[in-house]
Amino acid sequence: MVNLSKKLEPREESVRSSLIYAQSLSSIAPLGSVSAYLTYALQSSLASTFLAGIMGALIYFLWVLIGYNYSKVIATTGGTYDFARSGGGELLGRIAGWLYWLSYGVYLSSASTYLAGIVIPSEFNVSPAIFEIAIPLLLTLLLLTGIRPPLIYALITSSIEVALIFILGIKVLSLTGVSTLPLSLTVPPADFFSGALAVGFTLAGGGASFFLGYEAKGKGKTVGKSYIIAYWVAAVTVVFASYFEIAAVGYSNVGVSNLLQVTQYPGFYIAQEFMGSKFALIFFILTINSLIGSVTAAYVALSRLTYTLVKRDMVVSIAILAFMFTLINTYAAVSQSYVSVYTNTTEVSLITLYSSHVIISSVYPFFKRKVVNKVTVTDLLLSIFSTLLMGYGIFSNLIPLTSTSLYGLISLIIGVVIGSIHWWFKRST
Numbered sequence: 001m002v003n004l005s006k007k008l009e010p011r012e013e014s015v016r017s018s019l020i021y022a023q024s025l026s027s028i029a030p031l032g033s034v035s036a037y038l039t040y041a042l043q044s045s046l047a048s049t050f051l052a053g054i055m056g057a058l059i060y061f062l063w064v065l066i067g068y069n070y071s072k073v074i075a076t077t078g079g080t081y082d083f084a085r086s087g088g089g090e091l092l093g094r095i096a097g098w099l100y101w102l103s104y105g106v107y108l109s110s111a112s113t114y115l116a117g118i119v120i121p122s123e124f125n126v127s128p129a130i131f132e133i134a135i136p137l138l139l140t141l142l143l144l145t146g147i148r149p150p151l152i153y154a155l156i157t158s159s160i161e162v163a164l165i166f167i168l169g170i171k172v173l174s175l176t177g178v179s180t181l182p183l184s185l186t187v188p189p190a191d192f193f194s195g196a197l198a199v200g201f202t203l204a205g206g207g208a209s210f211f212l213g214y215e216a217k218g219k220g221k222t223v224g225k226s227y228i229i230a231y232w233v234a235a236v237t238v239v240f241a242s243y244f245e246i247a248a249v250g251y252s253n254v255g256v257s258n259l260l261q262v263t264q265y266p267g268f269y270i271a272q273e274f275m276g277s278k279f280a281l282i283f284f285i286l287t288i289n290s291l292i293g294s295v296t297a298a299y300v301a302l303s304r305l306t307y308t309l310v311k312r313d314m315v316v317s318i319a320i321l322a323f324m325f326t327l328i329n330t331y332a333a334v335s336q337s338y339v340s341v342y343t344n345t346t347e348v349s350l351i352t353l354y355s356s357h358v359i360i361s362s363v364y365p366f367f368k369r370k371v372v373n374k375v376t377v378t379d380l381l382l383s384i385f386s387t388l389l390m391g392y393g394i395f396s397n398l399i400p401l402t403s404t405s406l407y408g409l410i411s412l413i414i415g416v417v418i419g420s421i422h423w424w425f426k427r428s429t
Helices: 002-008 017-028 030-073 080-122 128-145 151-176 189-202 204-212 219-248 253-262 266-275 277-309 314-335 338-362 364-372 377-398 403-428
Strands: none
Touching: 017 030, 017 151, 017 204, 017 219, 017 277, 030 080, 030 151, 030 189, 030 204, 030 219, 030 253, 030 266, 030 277, 030 338, 030 364, 030 377, 080 128, 080 204, 080 277, 080 314, 080 338, 080 364, 080 403, 128 277, 128 314, 151 219, 151 266, 151 277, 189 204, 189 219, 189 338, 189 377, 204 219, 204 277, 219 253, 219 266, 253 266, 266 277, 277 314, 314 338, 338 364, 338 377, 338 403, 364 377, 377 403
């Protein structure tokens, strides 16, 4: 056990820069995000999702600038935990770290449940339960072997995913024409902001590279550059996808609602309708690849965060994650409630992620004061607008309270409580 833990320990500057970019882009998973989490946004903002997408990408860009500046300086296995700690102290660091841990931990089940319970059954008449339970077990074994995820492969396939989305979108728009209707607000403001928050969430995976800062060649500079490039590639792709998916159903709320009643995998449905079965099959295969790549990248990142927060033993860190990952997926398989598990885990992941970001954004000026001994007006405005906009997005997502948003609220409370108790325990020992 000791030898295995030693083998799995992160090695300083052992991963080259192109692979850090691959980690960022594959964890965003362009095709997986368009399939799973753009669908989540469509449920809230309907035909206004393109407009919400622009808003969500811009709101999240404020956080990207903050994350970029943190990651250039702080290159550790703790990532966002160390970001918050550097600006706000140990208590806020622990709370932000545990909120991020919950977000990424539950995301593993969100993406894998969408894959097993929604994507695969759309093409094959097989039991989702087999895949639902097999995914966490196989990925855990992969991590325990010490084999690094095939990031060169991930870089190639992620690039192909982006090309595939643009090919489909251009074909759709060539048949439907271009309209200004998606620039109209057709839903209540709260639903619009919920959709914007969900689109921002599709772009959040790039932060997985933060936790490879210690292992990246070039450390912080490599991570920061990779993170911001991956964000822009994914943002343009996801926003474009939101436009052509709305165009495919007639630029109307009714059209989007009808589409979501037919399928929770609209990209595949649109690919079949506009490009035929062969293209749709490629779309399907790469969606599976994309979601597996995203879950693997998140698992790797989260094992580093657990290693930093809980115990500097990679076997123990992986075992903790494997227990929660397998437990949630087993529940989904036994209850066969794949759509509800996907929806509720996505809500939990979204709320805890943005709550962590709010903390990190709010202490950003204090971080800048410590690092360069100077806080500019730009730093203050960046911190204020990022904190307020993401904070309002969380509020609009939680209120009015529903059966789904209740999970988000409970997870937020749990993250704060665990972080506070962990801080108190560490302070007392």
